[in-house]
Amino acid sequence: MSRIRGKDTQPELAVRRLLHAMGFRFRLHRRDLPGTPDIVLPGRRKAIFVHGCFWHGHGCGCARLPKSRIEYWGPKIAANRARDGRKAAALRREGWSVAAVWECQLRKPAALERRLARFLDA
Numbered sequence: 001m002s003r004i005r006g007k008d009t010q011p012e013l014a015v016r017r018l019l020h021a022m023g024f025r026f027r028l029h030r031r032d033l034p035g036t037p038d039i040v041l042p043g044r045r046k047a048i049f050v051h052g053c054f055w056h057g058h059g060c061g062c063a064r065l066p067k068s069r070i071e072y073w074g075p076k077i078a079a080n081r082a083r084d085g086r087k088a089a090a091l092r093r094e095g096w097s098v099a100a101v102w103e104c105q106l107r108k109p110a111a112l113e114r115r116l117a118r119f120l121d122a
């Protein structure tokens, strides 16, 4: 089980490479914004969080909870999900558009690119 948390995770680096290839300029980990979003496009007022499927409880099936110590992981992941929701809500209150990119979506880069283009150009 890989630990997907904190700054500069592999999925985060992959999203940054993709955005860069698409020609977008962005800032990272803006601490002055609610929730310190992973990727920020200040001119467009867009914020992106990159979530590891396991730690953030994505229901995609690619990050099943381990059978052991479920009493430990379960509440931790639930707390992460609640925190993610609070961060996005706080940003939206300040007029930001917020998107989440999930680790598993990086397996289909063309689809992710289309989605990000829609989000960022909207």
Ligand SMILES: [Zn+2]
Binding pocket: 053, 058, 059, 060, 061, 062, 063, 102, 103, 104, 105
């Ligand atoms: Zn997923």
